[in-house]
Amino acid sequence: KNQVEQSPQSLIILEGKNCTLQCNYTVSPFSNLRWYKQDTGRGPVSLTIMTFSENTKSNGRYTATLDADTKQSSLHITASQLSDSASYICVVSASSGGYNKLIFGAGTRLAVHP
């Protein structure tokens, strides 16, 4: 069964600190992996997208890694800001019948405190 699991469920950090969010998946056949940021009351917004051959991708203070062998990904946030408070969702895409089907994780809720 295709599944995406994220940890931790929730996280509280102080402004300026770094943090790392984890994503483990069992999705086949794997197509790509995305990290989305979802602010409260808003739709998810794409942060990064990585294919099988990519190990790391950065978007400003966000850096995503992918280990396709162990089927693990992480999202590292550097020098956190209050505006980073949001849910971070790991999404894995499976190729199916010529198109991509997305499997969503439950998300990690991050709260950045001053």
Place this chain on the structure above:
Amino acid sequence: GAGVSQSPSNKVTEKGKDVELRCDPISGHTALYWYRQSLGQGLEFLIYFQGNSAPDKSGLPSDRFSAERTGGSVSTLTIQRTQQEDSAVYLCASSSRRSAIQETQYFGPGTRLLVL
């Protein structure tokens, strides 16, 4: 440069009533998706439209749920005889292509449905 819009933003209804949720995708996007996000849960795929092809309805939880997309643009998700477990945020997303490996879906703000 408008994004995906959804209406209403909030909907409160009585159990047993029918509701219609609307999605206006980004102009020119051929692919449109509906998802459901229950409190504390991940996004759940409901239905997918691509151009004039038959929609992928594999995620619809029951026959009370249906969706249509008129003229390849606006989409309406209809829930008949609503139940309390239908309470959730319903998100719509659109993209320019689904088969592209780098395809990115752009999400609307969602409709928060509460069934009393």
